[in-house]
Amino acid sequence: MFDDTYQNTVELGSVAVFDNVECGKAQAMKVLEEAAEVFGAWQKLDKDTFSDSTDLIAELCDVIQACCNMAAAVGCDDLHLALWDCEDRNRKRGRITGMVDRGSQCTREKCKRFVFVPIEVRQKSSDSWEAIEHDSAMSPIGYCEQVIGQDMANVHNVTAGIMMCKHLVKRCKAMGGAE
Structure with missing residues (x-):
């Protein structure tokens, strides 16, 4: 109700x-x-x-x-973040006005699509330009599995390449202070 x-x-x-x-x-x-x-x-x-x-x-x-x-x-x-973005757009348009208590739900930071930069989940220290340069030489599948932590079974190499590029851009933006 x-x-x-x-x-x-x-x-x-x-x-x-x-x-x-x-x-x-x-x-x-x-x-x-x-x-x-x-x-x-x-x-x-x-x-x-x-x-x-x-x-x-x-x-x-x-x-x-x-x-x-x-x-x-x-x-x-993981569509959580994309659906929240959709909700935000619809709130701005006045289509959704009530508030949602998301205390028990996944937060943006816990969403699989969310990338926390400069420190990655498995990284012990902050990101660096050297680490980004090193990681960019990896194969797309290897990068997604090792750096992002994504299971890449049955994922096409082109899709992995797109995911890798997007992730590297986010890391670079964070290092440059743009994100």
Whole structure:
């Protein structure tokens, strides 16, 4: 139930993704296809009672599945931070006005996507230009596994390269005082 203190939320939990996902046209089209099926289920829904929303909920879950498959295909296995960014954008637009108590939830700093620079999880000391230079010579898969701590099983080398570049840029920005 909604009150003035807390914002309504929908809990998702972890979503298992399909094996061998790829960031291609077919996967992008799957998101659209599933969204169209949501509309079809909504059209069949009794708008007066919403008594049997089973088909609609099932189709919504298919959309979530397709979106998570696409996220996994680009190397993202934690959408917490991205969803909070989305929430922030919608708050600025006035679409969300209530507050959420996130005391028991993952914080931005604990989010898998969050990169704490200048000190990495496994690093004993602050980052340095020498460490960045050394790490940049690693293979993308090796860098992601050793520096980021990401399990790279079944991840394409191009995706690992993108993840490595983004992480190195964050480290460089932090060293330069830009982040």
